[in-house]
Amino acid sequence: MPKISDKGRKMPASPIxxxxxxxxxxxxxGVTVFHLNIGQPDIPTPDSMIRAMHELDQxxxxxxxxxxxxxxxxxxxxxxxxxxxxxxxxxxIIGAGASEAILFGVMTCLNPGDEIIIPEPxxxxxxxxxxxxxxxxxxxxxxxxxxxxxxPIEEFEKAISPKTKAIMVCNPNNPTGYLYSKEELEVLxxxxxxxxxxxxxxxxxxxxxxxGYTHHSVMNLEGIENNVVLFDSVSKRxxxxxxxxxxxxxxxxxxxxxxxxxxxxxxSPPSLGQIAAEAAMDTPESYFDEIIAEYLARRxxxxxxxxxxxxxxxxxxxxAFYVTPSLPIDDSDRYCQWLLEEFRHENQTVMLAPATGxxxxxxxxxxxxxxxxxxxxxxxxxxxxxxxxxxxxxxGRTI
Amino acid sequence: MPKISDKGRKMPASPIxxxxxxxxxxxxxGVTVFHLNIGQPDIPTPDSMIRAMHELDQxxxxxxxxxxxxxxxxxxxxxxxxxxxxxxxxxxIIGAGASEAILFGVMTCLNPGDEIIIPEPxxxxxxxxxxxxxxxxxxxxxxxxxxxxxxPIEEFEKAISPKTKAIMVCNPNNPTGYLYSKEELEVLxxxxxxxxxxxxxxxxxxxxxxxGYTHHSVMNLEGIENNVVLFDSVSKRxxxxxxxxxxxxxxxxxxxxxxxxxxxxxxSPPSLGQIAAEAAMDTPESYFDEIIAEYLARRxxxxxxxxxxxxxxxxxxxxAFYVTPSLPIDDSDRYCQWLLEEFRHENQTVMLAPATGxxxxxxxxxxxxxxxxxxxxxxxxxxxxxxxxxxxxxxGRTI
Numbered sequence: 001m002p003k004i005s006d007k008g009r010k011m012p013a014s015p016i017x018x019x020x021x022x023x024x025x026x027x028x029x030g031v032t033v034f035h036l037n038i039g040q041p042d043i044p045t046p047d048s049m050i051r052a053m054h055e056l057d058q059x060x061x062x063x064x065x066x067x068x069x070x071x072x073x074x075x076x077x078x079x080x081x082x083x084x085x086x087x088x089x090x091x092x093i094i095g096a097g098a099s100e101a102i103l104f105g106v107m108t109c110l111n112p113g114d115e116i117i118i119p120e121p122x123x124x125x126x127x128x129x130x131x132x133x134x135x136x137x138x139x140x141x142x143x144x145x146x147x148x149x150x151x152p153i154e155e156f157e158k159a160i161s162p163k164t165k166a167i168m169v170c171n172p173n174n175p176t177g178y179l180y181s182k183e184e185l186e187v188l189x190x191x192x193x194x195x196x197x198x199x200x201x202x203x204x205x206x207x208x209x210x211x212g213y214t215h216h217s218v219m220n221l222e223g224i225e226n227n228v229v230l231f232d233s234v235s236k237r238x239x240x241x242x243x244x245x246x247x248x249x250x251x252x253x254x255x256x257x258x259x260x261x262x263x264x265x266x267x268s269p270p271s272l273g274q275i276a277a278e279a280a281m282d283t284p285e286s287y288f289d290e291i292i293a294e295y296l297a298r299r300x301x302x303x304x305x306x307x308x309x310x311x312x313x314x315x316x317x318x319x320a321f322y323v324t325p326s327l328p329i330d331d332s333d334r335y336c337q338w339l340l341e342e343f344r345h346e347n348q349t350v351m352l353a354p355a356t357g358x359x360x361x362x363x364x365x366x367x368x369x370x371x372x373x374x375x376x377x378x379x380x381x382x383x384x385x386x387x388x389x390x391x392x393x394x395x396g397r398t399i
Numbered sequence: 400m401p402k403i404s405d406k407g408r409k410m411p412a413s414p415i416x417x418x419x420x421x422x423x424x425x426x427x428x429g430v431t432v433f434h435l436n437i438g439q440p441d442i443p444t445p446d447s448m449i450r451a452m453h454e455l456d457q458x459x460x461x462x463x464x465x466x467x468x469x470x471x472x473x474x475x476x477x478x479x480x481x482x483x484x485x486x487x488x489x490x491x492i493i494g495a496g497a498s499e500a501i502l503f504g505v506m507t508c509l510n511p512g513d514e515i516i517i518p519e520p521x522x523x524x525x526x527x528x529x530x531x532x533x534x535x536x537x538x539x540x541x542x543x544x545x546x547x548x549x550x551p552i553e554e555f556e557k558a559i560s561p562k563t564k565a566i567m568v569c570n571p572n573n574p575t576g577y578l579y580s581k582e583e584l585e586v587l588x589x590x591x592x593x594x595x596x597x598x599x600x601x602x603x604x605x606x607x608x609x610x611g612y613t614h615h616s617v618m619n620l621e622g623i624e625n626n627v628v629l630f631d632s633v634s635k636r637x638x639x640x641x642x643x644x645x646x647x648x649x650x651x652x653x654x655x656x657x658x659x660x661x662x663x664x665x666x667s668p669p670s671l672g673q674i675a676a677e678a679a680m681d682t683p684e685s686y687f688d689e690i691i692a693e694y695l696a697r698r699x700x701x702x703x704x705x706x707x708x709x710x711x712x713x714x715x716x717x718x719a720f721y722v723t724p725s726l727p728i729d730d731s732d733r734y735c736q737w738l739l740e741e742f743r744h745e746n747q748t749v750m751l752a753p754a755t756g757x758x759x760x761x762x763x764x765x766x767x768x769x770x771x772x773x774x775x776x777x778x779x780x781x782x783x784x785x786x787x788x789x790x791x792x793x794x795g796r797t798i
Binding site: 001002004005006007008009011012013014017040041042043044045049050053054056058059060061062063064096097099100103107108109110111112114125128129131132134165166196197198226227235239240241242243244252254255258259261262264265266267268269270271272273276 | 400401403404405406407408410411412413416439440441442443444448449452453454455457458459460461462463495496498499502506507508509510511513524527528530531533564565595596597625626634638639640641642643651653654657658660661663664665666667668669670671672675
């Protein structure tokens with residue numbers, strides 16, 4: 001039997017996936033499991049997208065242009081314009097989700113063995129993309145005490161080596177919900193310019209900002225136009241994760257021409273998804289007003305409940321739909337498994353994501369979990385009650 | 400400005416893409432361009448697939464399982480059973496087209512620097528996947544004199560080195576249309592077993608066999624169950640290339656578990672495409688009967704016309720919808736560009752794929768072109784007339 005690849009062996013298995021069999025078992029036993037572990041929102045997909053499928057009038061569902069259907073990219077440009085970002089259709093390559101777009105970006109810009117600096121905790125799948133491309137992630141710590149703000153410039157400079165080729169940020173952040181300020185982006189601009197690095201930014205949660213704060217895009221940082229590569233998702237924005245439509249965007253011509261070769265090798269992004277995505281971008285702004293009001297209520301429910309629990313530290317994130325609190329527990333992997341395997345409160349329990357999966361530094365994240373507030377307030381309240389009770393009963397509690 | 404990656408520089412640009420601006424210019428001038436350069440069939444997508452979109456009744460278009468929607472994989476198993484191939488749903492990972500599936504397979508099984516033997520000419524994008532994975536393609540020659548039959552076992556053995564990890568075949572073949580016999584598959588079985596290599600097979604054109612010949616799958620080769628990885632496409636089979644639904648299939652548990660980690664890193668294959676694909680697999684066999692009759696008429700039109708042209712060698716392929724003839728020309732890249740730029744016959748011309756893109760050996764394929772017979776007979780006849788006239792007028796003709 002031939003051996004599998006070293007890359008395959010190194011590919012990180014998601015710590016959430018390990019928990020799935022325990023969740024399935026609990027559900028089989030009739031236990032209600034509140035899923036706070038996933039980024040799959042419960043918000044309905046906009047009617048316009050469903051209607052685009054109901055009205056599909058093609059005789060042949062053809063390949064699209066490898067960079068995506070032109071009219072879809074044009075719609076994207078209109079969308080970005082509304083958000084103060086000026087881009088042209090040929091500065092956009094549509095990918096099968098932001099996932100594929102990120103892979104194109106990493107493959108285009110970094111050689112195997114190159115390093116990419118990412119403040120941790122960070123979105124676990126960045127590890128997967130790095131392993132796929134043979135690139136090494138150099139984590140630098142962000143701290144729960146600052147609500148997971150951007151690490152100071154000295155931390156970046158300490159981490160920079162001759163192999164450093166890029167910095168990656170997610171803004172608003174998954175898993176922390178942290179929204180970077182204009183000043184923090186200025187720090188990134190300076191360092192990227194000084195060391196001539198790529199700046200990769202995942203701005204998938206751009207719309208999801210709370211408390212009157214607004215999102216600032218890396219695309220508007222002056223003087224580093226050739227360094228910036230933006231990753232985005234239409235699927236996630238419009239609660240249509242399954243359509244798998246994301247994008248890689250850059251003003252760097254050489255980067256885009258090279259990325260297009262990777263895109264051409266796989267022929268075409270999904271056409272049906274693109275048709276739905278194009279329709280989505282006509283969704284009125286009021287759609288987001290409602291959703292953001294809903295997420296705000298959810299965030300407040302979660303943060304208020306968690307902050308009232310003994311030994312819990314919970315920042316108030318200004319964006320996305322995640323929060324990463326610190327809990328009085330010995331080991332988040334063990335705690336999350338115990339919740340599913342043993343803990344029951346009124347025949348209910350919760351599934352959480354252990355934060356260990358969001359750190360590249362071994363041993364980090366053992367006291368933290370990521371909570372996705374993708375359930376309605378009523379269910380979230382029940383879920384928070386479960387967490388509260390569980391923290392009193394958990395054998396590995398530290399207070 | 401930071402440098403792009405070595406991989407990015409090495410990524411092959413498709414020779415067809417270079418021709419696109421010339422085709423666009425001709426069309427702008429009012430010239431009819433017959434597109435024989437692409438694998439985009441003109442056959443209508445089955446009604447069942449379009450209907451599945453018209454009847455879409457989901458409120459939220461969610462992520463699917465990373466390996467694909469279970470019911471879709473179950474349908475695939477039924478489909479394979481009808482074709483004499485027994486597989487289980489957990490032996491299938493659905494990819495965004497066969498393209499993604501191939502990338503998962505290569506990443507799972509081969510290390511950067513490993514070698515993969517492929518008889519040439521071969522599907523040009525294999526070069527792209529190999530470059531992406533940092534793997535080296537070792538081509539071995541198949542010859543137009545044998546209709547591009549499998550090279551003899553000695554050619555494989557000559558090419559095998561300590562770095563050889565896999566053999567890849569496409570059956571029926573793109574670009575040659577060659578259909579491997581049971582005996583040829585037996586040769587592959589022996590060599591794969593003897594050297595414990597992976598056998599990758601792209602069987603995307605399984606249904607498209609002519610003249611009473613039938614397709615034999617590598618999945619039924621005994622004693623090498625752990626070596627075989629099958630790549631397939633639902634999109635291509637049902638003339639719905641844009642849905643991007645393919646699959647990686649293997650009975651090797653370790654390979655599938657490892658590939659699943661790559662699949663998990665990108666979360667989910669396209670959900671809309673999977674819903675359409677599941678519906679497609681209820682398409683009655685009569686759909687293929689009609690289409691195969693149509694393709695057979697097209698193949699006969701093309702082969703008969705080409706065989707009657709002076710200096711042209713044209714095998715009669717038994718499968719797929721491609722033929723790769725040898726023409727009396729100096730350089731297929733130059734000839735294909737000249738067709739678009741300068742040649743006109745009754746204000747018409749043809750776009751062909753220079754075969755140079757299907758060879759890894761430099762200098763090979765200069766006398767050959769790939770013709771995709773994806774147009775109806777009437778248009779094909781006009782296109783063949785163009786080729787005939789062009790071969791008399793082409794300044795670089797060799798007879």
